[in-house]
Amino acid sequence: MQPAKIVAALLFMLGLAGPALADYTFSDPNWAIEGHFPDTPKSDGILTPSPQGDVKVQRFYWEPATEHYLLARFEYPLALPPDREATTYDRAISDLLKSRPGQVKSRDKFTLGPYEGVRLVVSQRREKSLREVRFVQIGAILYMASAEWPEQADGAPRAAAFFAGLAVRSEFLDARAVAENGRWRDLAVGRFRLRYDASRWYRDPADAEPGVFNLLRLDERAEAQFIAEPRPLESGDIETAVLDTAREGADSVTVKKRGKKLRGTVEVTELEFEARVEKTAYRNHGYFYTGPEGTVQLRAWAVVPEYPAAEGDISELLDGLTIGGGRGK
Numbered sequence: 001m002q003p004a005k006i007v008a009a010l011l012f013m014l015g016l017a018g019p020a021l022a023d024y025t026f027s028d029p030n031w032a033i034e035g036h037f038p039d040t041p042k043s044d045g046i047l048t049p050s051p052q053g054d055v056k057v058q059r060f061y062w063e064p065a066t067e068h069y070l071l072a073r074f075e076y077p078l079a080l081p082p083d084r085e086a087t088t089y090d091r092a093i094s095d096l097l098k099s100r101p102g103q104v105k106s107r108d109k110f111t112l113g114p115y116e117g118v119r120l121v122v123s124q125r126r127e128k129s130l131r132e133v134r135f136v137q138i139g140a141i142l143y144m145a146s147a148e149w150p151e152q153a154d155g156a157p158r159a160a161a162f163f164a165g166l167a168v169r170s171e172f173l174d175a176r177a178v179a180e181n182g183r184w185r186d187l188a189v190g191r192f193r194l195r196y197d198a199s200r201w202y203r204d205p206a207d208a209e210p211g212v213f214n215l216l217r218l219d220e221r222a223e224a225q226f227i228a229e230p231r232p233l234e235s236g237d238i239e240t241a242v243l244d245t246a247r248e249g250a251d252s253v254t255v256k257k258r259g260k261k262l263r264g265t266v267e268v269t270e271l272e273f274e275a276r277v278e279k280t281a282y283r284n285h286g287y288f289y290t291g292p293e294g295t296v297q298l299r300a301w302a303v304v305p306e307y308p309a310a311e312g313d314i315s316e317l318l319d320g321l322t323i324g325g326g327r328g329k
Contacts (some may be wrong), residue, residue, distance in 0.1 A: 053077035079140035113168030139182025189228035222310035224300035
């Protein structure tokens with residue numbers, strides 16, 4: 001599901017305008033933006049399924065009988081790319097209008113700190129109201145701000161003050177650093193941690209087994225598996241265990257490379273092998289370890305003809321493994 005489709009699915013009927021109330025300062029360390037509500041907002045969290053996994057949505061909203069203000073933060077399983085904001089905004093607006101038809105009275109750009117977003121004002125004929133909506137992407141996160149008031153009421157000044165009060169938190173003012181940091185996600189089990197690029201890989205939504213994480217490359221032409229256990233192997237021979245397991249499900253297994261790699265101060269076993277399954281050959285590349293910290297297997301694979309195109313992403317994924325400093329999830 002496109003990010004904009006998720007936005008549209010979560011949009012709900014907005015209310016109409018009311019009297020001025022006390023100012024509430026909104027600030028959250030997990031948010032890139034801060035601002036003000038006319039009064040203390042309510043909040044909730046929503047998990048919305050998508051083909052790549054749950055979209056995590058956090059909302060803050062204030063909605064008396066005659067007015068509605070909303071701030072929403074959307075975190076996607078796939079990190080939003082920093083160079084396609086215009087496409088994200090176009091789709092968000094298109095789906096917003098399909099979800100709740102209205103007449104667009106104006107559409108233009110706006111800036112929030114170093115970031116450029118999109119702003120539109122919509123006439124909701126059925127409700128006889130005006131709604132202003134703004135979208136802005138900061139790093140890999142999409143933010144939405146919305147206000148609505150009756151056409152015949154003087155709600156525009158307070159809505160203008162609501163939008164004027166929005167600001168970027170100081171920690172997010174370096175747009176380049178935010179874009180770079182925003183694409184990384186972490187999986188941690190015991191003393192093992194995997195940091196992966198969420199603009200290239202996403203976790204399989206079907207995962208259900210503790211300590212087992214399956215990842216798919218964006219084009220789904222490569223897969224990976226991260227398995228961590230708190231106990232070392234009784235035999236202490238991780239290479240034999242890996243290859244024996246591979247042979248159980250393959251017609252043949254051929255080792256192409258074996259060696260050692262340092263992950264921090266810990267030495268892991270590196271293996272590259274081809275496994276033939278039902279006339280299809282898969283190239284596997286992985287890091288494997290058993291020791292006092294437990295046992296970990298990190299392996300990625302693709303069919304042999306397509307492996308060269310995925311090799312760079314696979315190598316980067318493997319190098320995201322660290323041993324010794326993680327905390328269990």
